[in-house]
Amino acid sequence: xxxxxxxxxxxxxxxxxxxxxxxxxxxxxxxxxxxxxxxxxxxxxxxxxxxxxxxxxxxxxxxxxxxxxxxxxxxxxxxxxxxxxxxxxxxxxxxxxxxxxxxxxxxxxxxxxxxxxxxxxxxxxxxxxxxxxxxxxxxxxxxxxxxxxxxxxxxxxxxxxxxxxxxxxxxxxxxxxxxxxxxxxxxxxxxxxxxxxxxxxxxxxxxxxxxxxxxxxxxxxxxxxxxxxxxxxxxxxxxxxxxxxxxxxxxxxxxxxxxxxxxxxxxxxxxxxxxxxxxxxxxxxxxxxxxxxxxxxxxxxxxxxxxxxxxxxxxxxxxxxxxxxxxxx
Amino acid sequence: xxxxxxxxxxxxxxxxxxxxxxxxxxxxxxxxxxxxxxxxxxxxxxxxxxxxxxxxxxxxxxxxxxxxxxxxxxxxxxxxxxxxxxxxxxxxxxxxxxxxxxxxxxxxxxxxxxxxxxxxxxxxxxxxxxxxxxxxxxxxxxxxxxxxxxxxxxxxxxxxxxxxxxxxxxxxxxxxxxxxxxxxxxxxxxxxxxxxxxxxxxxxxxxxxxxxxxxxxxxxxxxxxxxxxxxxxxxxxxxxxxxxxxxxxxxxxxxxxxxxxxxxxxxxxxxxxxx
Numbered sequence: 001x002x003x004x005x006x007x008x009x010x011x012x013x014x015x016x017x018x019x020x021x022x023x024x025x026x027x028x029x030x031x032x033x034x035x036x037x038x039x040x041x042x043x044x045x046x047x048x049x050x051x052x053x054x055x056x057x058x059x060x061x062x063x064x065x066x067x068x069x070x071x072x073x074x075x076x077x078x079x080x081x082x083x084x085x086x087x088x089x090x091x092x093x094x095x096x097x098x099x100x101x102x103x104x105x106x107x108x109x110x111x112x113x114x115x116x117x118x119x120x121x122x123x124x125x126x127x128x129x130x131x132x133x134x135x136x137x138x139x140x141x142x143x144x145x146x147x148x149x150x151x152x153x154x155x156x157x158x159x160x161x162x163x164x165x166x167x168x169x170x171x172x173x174x175x176x177x178x179x180x181x182x183x184x185x186x187x188x189x190x191x192x193x194x195x196x197x198x199x200x201x202x203x204x205x206x207x208x209x210x211x212x213x214x215x216x217x218x219x220x221x222x223x224x225x226x227x228x229x230x231x232x233x234x235x236x237x238x239x240x241x242x243x244x245x246x247x248x249x250x251x252x253x254x255x256x257x258x259x260x261x262x263x264x265x266x267x268x269x270x271x272x273x274x275x276x277x278x279x280x281x282x283x284x285x286x287x288x289x290x291x292x293x294x295x296x297x298x299x300x301x302x303x304x305x306x307x308x309x310x311x312x313x314x315x316x317x318x319x320x321x322x323x324x325x326x327x328x329x
Numbered sequence: 330x331x332x333x334x335x336x337x338x339x340x341x342x343x344x345x346x347x348x349x350x351x352x353x354x355x356x357x358x359x360x361x362x363x364x365x366x367x368x369x370x371x372x373x374x375x376x377x378x379x380x381x382x383x384x385x386x387x388x389x390x391x392x393x394x395x396x397x398x399x400x401x402x403x404x405x406x407x408x409x410x411x412x413x414x415x416x417x418x419x420x421x422x423x424x425x426x427x428x429x430x431x432x433x434x435x436x437x438x439x440x441x442x443x444x445x446x447x448x449x450x451x452x453x454x455x456x457x458x459x460x461x462x463x464x465x466x467x468x469x470x471x472x473x474x475x476x477x478x479x480x481x482x483x484x485x486x487x488x489x490x491x492x493x494x495x496x497x498x499x500x501x502x503x504x505x506x507x508x509x510x511x512x513x514x515x516x517x518x519x520x521x522x523x524x525x526x527x528x529x530x531x532x533x534x535x536x537x538x539x540x541x542x543x544x545x546x547x548x549x550x551x552x553x554x555x556x557x558x559x560x561x562x563x564x565x566x567x568x569x570x571x572x573x574x575x576x577x578x579x580x581x582x583x584x585x586x587x588x589x590x591x592x593x594x595x596x597x598x599x600x601x602x603x604x
Contacts, residue, residue, distance in 0.1 A: 081566075109566025111573070134569045201457050206542075207368045208567035224366075231459050231553055232542035234563045245444055246457050 063322075064089075065314040066097020073302035078106040079113015079126030080210060081235070082151055082254050083291045086323050087126055090315050094306055101302055110134065110210050117143065117294050123303045125294040128210025143294040148310040150326040152288040153211055154258040154275040156243055156265040157250045164195040166269035169219050175200055175250070177223035185226050190248060202230035203242050203251035209234075214289045215252050219270070240265060252287070255280075255324040281326040291325070339584070346581025349376065349574040360578060365544040367564075367572040376575045380544045382582060384554040387547040388461060388536065389529045392468035397522055399469075400476035404521075407477075408484035409506055426474040435535035438467040443539055446551075454551035459541030462550040467535050472525035479524055483517025484510060520597045527590045530583065533558035557583045 077087060084107045091103035108116070110127040114134050117125030128151070131140040155172070157164065167175075171193050174186040191197045204225055205212040216222060231246075233239045236257040243249045244264035255275065258267060267275060270287055279285035299307055309315060316327040349355050355376055362377030407419050447458030455462075487510050495505040511518075533556075541553020542563060557579045565576055 107566075111567035111569045115569060134567075136570065199456060206563040206567070208564045208572065210567070224368075228543060228545050230543060231457060232555075232563065234537070234542075238538070241439065242459070246447070246459075249457070 064093040064319045067094055067305060067309040067312065069305070070098035070101060071302045071305035072098070072100040074102040074104075075123040075302050075306065076104040076106065076121075077113070077124035077126055077293070078108045078116050078122045079124075080110045080128045080291070081107040082128055082210060083126045083149070083293075085256060086149060086291070086320065086325055087293070087310075089319055089323065090310055091306070093314065093319065094309055103302075103306060109208075111208060114143070114294060117296055120296060123295065123299075124307070127292045127294060128289055129213050130292065131294055133213070142296055144296075144298055146293045146295065146299075146307050146310070147290045147328055148293050148307070148315075149291040149320055150280060150288055150328055151291050152255045152275055152277070152280040152285060152324075152326065153214065153252045154255060155250065155252055155268040155270060155287070156240075156258060157268060158243055158245075158247055159264070159266050160247050161190055161195050161198065161250075161266065164190060164193055164268065165266075166272055167193060168271050169221075172219050172270075173221065173223060176202060176225050177220050178226040178228075183226070183228055198248040201246050201249040202226065203239055203246070203249050204230045204232045205239065205252070206232055206234050210289070211236075211252055211254070215287065218286055218289075259324050277321055277324055277326050288326070290328070342577070342581055342584055345574070345577035346584075347578075349571065349578045353571045353574055355571070355575075360582075363546055367568070367575055369570070369572070374571070376571075376578070378557075378575075378579060378582060380546050381555055381557045381560050381579060383546050384461075384540075385530060385556040385558070385583070385586070387554065388464045388468060388540070388556055389526055391461070391465035391550070392472060392529050393522060393526055395465060396469035396472050396476060396525060400473045400525075401480050401518055401521075403473075404477045404480035404484055404518075405506065405510075408481050409502075409510065423474045423478055427478075431471065431532055431535040432538075434467050434471050435538035438463060438535060438539040442466060450551070454549060456551075457541065457553065459539060459553045460551050461540070461547050461554045464536045464540035464554070464556070465550075467539055468529045468532060471532060471535060472529050475528055476521045476525040479521035480514070480518045483514040483521065486517065487513045516597050520594055523590050523594050523597065527587055527594075530586055530590070531558060533562050537562060557586075 077091075084105060088105040091105045095101050095103055106122075110129055111134055113122070113125035114127050114131055115125075116122045118135065118139055125143070127134070131143045131145065134140075135143075155167065171187065175188075175193075176185060178185060185202075187193060188200055189197065190200055202225070204227060207227070212225075216225065231242060231249075233242050233251075236253050239251045239253050240257055240261045243251050243253075244261070250268075253261075253265075255277065258265070258275070269275070270285065273279055273285045275285055275287065280288045293307060293310065295303060295307070298304075311329055313329075316329040320327045349360075350357050359376055360378040362375055363379045364375040364377040365380055366373065366375045366377075368374070403419075407416055411419065442463050443458035445458070446455040446460060446463055491509050491513065492505055495509045496502070500508070536556055537559040540555060540559060542555045542559055543553040544555050544560070545552070547554040561576050561579050561583075564572070568576055
């Protein structure tokens with residue numbers, strides 16, 4: 001078919017418009033800067049990333065004091081997407097006070113962060129889990145652990161699961177874990193735990209995720225999940241979307257994601273304790289884990305200065321609670 | 330230069346893909362096991378890739394079955410029946426179709442198709458909507474423009490003399506299409522379908538969003554399944570050690586599937602040039 005060049009350009013223009021619109025609509029990265037948080041907030045149909053909540057509560061750098069002393073230089077951190085909003089905000093607060101320093105904060109996942117810091121590709125590797133659980137002992141021993149925060153997860157259900165507001169660890173084990181030799185868990189209907197007559201739909205995170213590893217260790221006592229019947233979604237955002245629209249579904253999401261999507265999913269207390277920053281900080285809420293920032297050998301220069309800043313009052317007392325993490329100081 | 334890059338890339342994927350067997354000592358036959366249990370925190374790891382290979386092929390096959398009649402029919406309509414003005418609209422529309430990023434298809438599938446299947450076909454077993462069928466339907470839509478535009482080219486390439494000769498013998502237009510145009514363009518249409526399948530095999534994001542990602546052998550269109558690409562993207566950020574090597578092996582398997590399709594396309598292409 002003969003198409004004139006004018007028509008081709010027209011088609012290109014339409015395609016470009018569609019592309020731009022698509023990119024705008026899919027902006028839901030947790031690491032979104034304040035500028036793109038506005039567009040994430042405007043995508044009302046999508047689940048909101050914590051960055052939207054962070055922007056609303058006046059996150060860094062405006063409300064958070066900078067470090068006591070500046071060290072010039074340029075560093076990169078990568079790893080856990082669960083820790084990324086916090087480290088990104090802290091990095092922005094640091095560089096706002098110290099314009100000669102550059103701190104680049106990337107995601108990629110805990111495994112990526114640990115591998116990259118070990119290779120020397122980045123100065124700090126962020127992880128939800130310990131290096132020992134991900135790397136070989138000889139590699140893990142080269143890394144120095146800096147625990148800078150604590151993060152928590154909330155068990156959430158679809159809002160249609162009425163009458164269930166609290167579950168015990170035992171009930172969760174019966175819902176999630178396969179007894180040996182069985183392909184289905186003991187409890188498969190909400191009516192067995194005081195809810196409506198509705199099948200339970202488990203939504204898991206990928207087996208490699210820190211969220212799933214923590215849940216498995218803390219709540220399931222290391223028992224294997226019944227993954228054959230369950231759905232698997234790979235991010236807090238995808239899990240939130242799936243839980244909000246699938247009747248009878250249950251999953252686990254990070255505190256900040258729950259706070260940003262309170263109206264779309266229902267929170268479940270764990271052993272009678274509500275998932276809140278205060279309960280996590282006091283240690284009574286157990287579905288929580290330390291946030292690790294690993295360096296290869298002892299940190300120096302800007303890396304050390306930034307890690308010291310992570311432990312200082314502006315971050316521990318102001319920034320961390322505002323983003324729904326718990327302080328360790 | 331380009332050839333060197335391709336060879337390097339292939340070499341790298343093969344090299345990383347065989348680490349699972351060479352370095353970690355996992356027997357090659359184990360990847361044909363139906364059990365995927367890569368988590369070193371649980372007891373006994375098994376790197377069975379069969380659920381992913383079967384899932385990839387199953388999702389692809391149904392996508393092609395759904396998409397082929399629609400897209401070949403559309404191409405035939407555009408090439409043989411449609412008036413010029415309709416072609417002038419349809420061709421750019423197809424080009425726009427190709428330009429839509431896969432995340433948009435996935436998002437549409439997640440927000441429209443998955444709830445639709447759950448609400449209206451729950452009685453057929455679509456308890457969650459996330460299913461083999463949802464993945465295949467999203468893929469069918471995505472490969473529709475690919476199959477349509479390549480088959481269109483094949484139909485247009487049929488010499489007008491052949492049509493005229495057929496009509497001159499007193500056939501109807503449909504008989505001319507059925508007995509002259511379709512057989513002549515058959516190899517081209519087959520190439521189009523294989524191109525579509527190749528795109529389907531490699532698609533990760535859109536499928537992952539609607540398929541549910543359960544590592545089981547596909548048995549029902551209504552049940553969640555998983556694919557090679559989907560599992561690689563799920564685990565690549567956090568998997569380390571042997572687990573990570575298993576993901577590279579999945580990449581290698583995917584490469585072999587794609588290579589098989591490329592060879593198929595070459596073979597079909599040879600058949601066409603002879604004809």
